[in-house]
Amino acid sequence: MPVSAKLAGMAPDPKDHLHRYLRTAREAVLWKLDGLSEYDVRRPLTPTGTNLLGLVKHLATTEQEYFGACMGRSFGEELPWVALIESGEDPNADMVATPRESRQDITSLYERVARFADTVIGELPLDAPGVVPWWPQERKYVTLHLLLVHMIAETNRHAGHADVLREGLDGTAGLRPGASNLPEQDWAAYRARVELAAREASGLT
Secondary structure, three states: OOHHHHHHHHOOOHHHHHHHHHHHHHHHHHHOOOOOOHHHHHOOOOOOOOOHHHHHHHHHHHHHHHHOHHHOOOOOOOOHHHHHHHHOOOOOHHHOOOOOOOHHHHHHHHHHHHHHHHHHHHHOOOOOEEEOOOOOOOOOEEEHHHHHHHHHHHHHHHHHHHHHHHHHHHOOOOOEOOEOOOOOOOHHHHHHHHHHHHHHHOOOO
């Protein structure tokens, strides 16, 4: 029997693979907040204001939209900042936590959204149809499969942002607790080697 056929017989449903990658990415994003002060999880760390708690709020907002209304399901909670985004009054309202929104408010929302999305993903087949009204006409008719791929990409993109932001704050880096996915080495020496290579290549030495 060909290896591909053997693997096909052993592998779980493709939806399980996709779902696992989404769950892993969610966990990575939340881990980046652990151990930080209230100020550090909220403060802008790039010229465009990117901040760690805002990334979580944004992901909670987008995930409940894609697996909710876009798939004909209701999350059951109204997120007041969505109206600000849709009206154009505050296009980035989902990217910043207000002083009245606690860290627990935002992370708990993300966890509730994840449970809601997990239920939708579990109940529907990959070819279940959906509609994304804000996408172009030629791409707005979608399937659960496409939305899963989209949210995996979206969540991992922002997990990467969070990884870089957290490393800049206190040096913490890696994939998740107990599995950093980074080699054990002298990072100061490695950084110095990268800097030297950059300077040499640029004619600065």
